Amino acid sequence: MDNTVIKIQDAVVSYREDVALQGVSLQVRKGEFIGIVGPNGAGKTTLLTVINGLGKLVHGQAWVLGSRLNGRNSISLRKRIGYVAQVERIDPRLPINVRETVMVGCYGRLGLFRRPTQVQRETVDEVLEMVGISHLSQRPIGHLSGGEYQRAAIARALVQQPEIFLLDEPTASIDQKAQREILSLIQLIHREYHTTTLFVTHDLRMLPSVCQRLILMKDGKIWQQGSPESMLREEVLSQLYGAPVSVPTEIAPFQT
């Protein structure tokens, strides 16, 4: 039985004269946890935007959750895909609190003209509890630390009940303790829900141990891919980054 949830064929994406993706092909099976690694400008984020329909293909095709992306169906597909970007600067005066921000996650599936019911409110409470920020639920979103903000972003994505989880450098720009906690949370979620997950990072120390396949990207192309053990070798990584790179002695351990 074919359990492919993402299939990309010969994808080309360009931003004006810059080609961000050059003929990328990729297939992802249901429940896989894939790490995507590469230097800045390698096309990692662009690859994720192709999957959630925000990146426009100038060539090639993409199938996500059984549907071919055609521009018209991307909004409905995005409702089924959780996306967490890296920490962004938020106006501390923004009139929205953590609970309302997390609730936004269910608005896509809920659709227009429908208000959240007790079911959605209970789901938000459960998810806030799971990611460990229920005590911050009434706090304005702009008052959170980087680590707390990422927990809220992950909670928002979980409320979507996603079939695919896209994580775009979720541990960038936050302190080491918070990085460890976010990685543990991501691993816990994968073990709990087995959601197909694509995890982008340029920091090799930030690769979760649940990662089953590692894709190395460079210059808009998939340069190599394989098991983390086969990819995390000094000569491979040094070639990828164009500079001597030491292999991290351990990838992030699973913590509960």
Add this chain to the structure above:
Amino acid sequence: MDLSILQYHFMQNAILAGLLGGITCSLVGVFVVTMHLSFIGVCIAHAAFAGALLGLWLGFNPLIGALLFSLASAAIIGPVADRGELNPDTSIGIIFSLMLGLAFLFMGLMHGARTEALNLFWGSILTVTQQDIIFLAATTGVIVGLVVVFYKEIQAVICHREVALAVGIPATVIFYGLLFSTGVTITASLQSIGGLLIYCLILNPAAAAYQLTYSLKKMLLIAAAFGVISCWAGLVASYLLDIPSGASIVITSAIIFGLATAFSPKRKVKGWQQIPLAG
């Protein structure tokens, strides 16, 4: 204070226009202030003004010209701000200066007295007609209705536009809807507040409310209250001091903003964070 002035029909119309204009301008002001799009709003306001002057010059209803120009400018500004081919400040600045240039061109091409054109500059809440009130009431009804019906989508888009897009909310449609609402509101209020002053009534009450609360619902209510208070207090000041009503309304709204900023609890963010949180 002699309240016999309230018996006059023109004053009743002015009070009604202040209520409706105050509510509508402040509500769209909340969108503009929260999305940090103040300059876009200024640009749409001047486009409406230029369109109204075109109407006056060519002899058709200035409100139709204002509506067409404000909607067209919103339709141009949206993609310009989004695509980032030029710095948004630069591109919106160019459209803004073009609109101002067109406004002066149309005014220069007019023959005879330009009283009506100058009224559009400063507005005259004391001379609004029944037709203006009906248009304003319809606009207020539509804007309030849209805010109620699409509250959750509006909240998502104005606070987290990228996130709204990523979770499958039609964020682009909502964003353009908000820009067009701004255009329609400006058009509806043009006659009473005036092309140059309208934008202050959009910005000031919402900016004042932004200083006072972290709840969007409360912000909408406070902004609407501030908008109405600005209009009514401005009217009273205009009557008592014999000064132009548009100017007194805008100055009142600016004073409210100053007071809100001075007493804003958000100025004490560190203190707020020290308060033990429930839950």
